[in-house]
Amino acid sequence: MKQQDIKTEEQFMRQNIRFCISAGVVCLLLSVYSLTNHNIEEMIVVGMSVLFYMVVTAIFMIKASFPLKMYFKYAYKDEFLNTIDINAYKHTSCAFGVCLIGVLYNNDSIPSEVSHANMAIFYLGIMLLVYGVSTLWQSRD
Helix, strand or coil, rough: CCCCCCCCCCHHHHHHHHHHHHHHHHHHHHHHHHCCCCCCCHHHHHHEEEEEEEEHHHHHHHHHCCCCHHCCCCCCCCCHHHHHHHHHHHHHHHHHHHHHHHHHHHCCCCCCCHHHHHHHHHHHHHHHHHHHHHHHHHCCC
């Protein structure tokens, strides 16, 4: 594998890390927002987080400049990056299982106004955040 291909995949992984962490934080903020009293301070926080997410996504799409085929690959060519990716998916599935078990054991203390869509956004936020942090932790130099 060429050195330039490895650098491109490393750059792609770094941008994936940024995207996953920002998307995870926004999903967690949105899932918590529905439980608030909807006053102006919370609306500002959620609005700013959604705006931040949209800006980060736009920067990600503009600066990525990778061929579209790279977005739809399921594995990296570099074995080290592929191992990092596989371990991050393992951490994500473990975190998802812990969240499900935690909700199962604490379901009596969860307010009744929490919808299934809200819980799905919460699970998605946890999974994105764990994937991004796990990948960031493993790929540090």
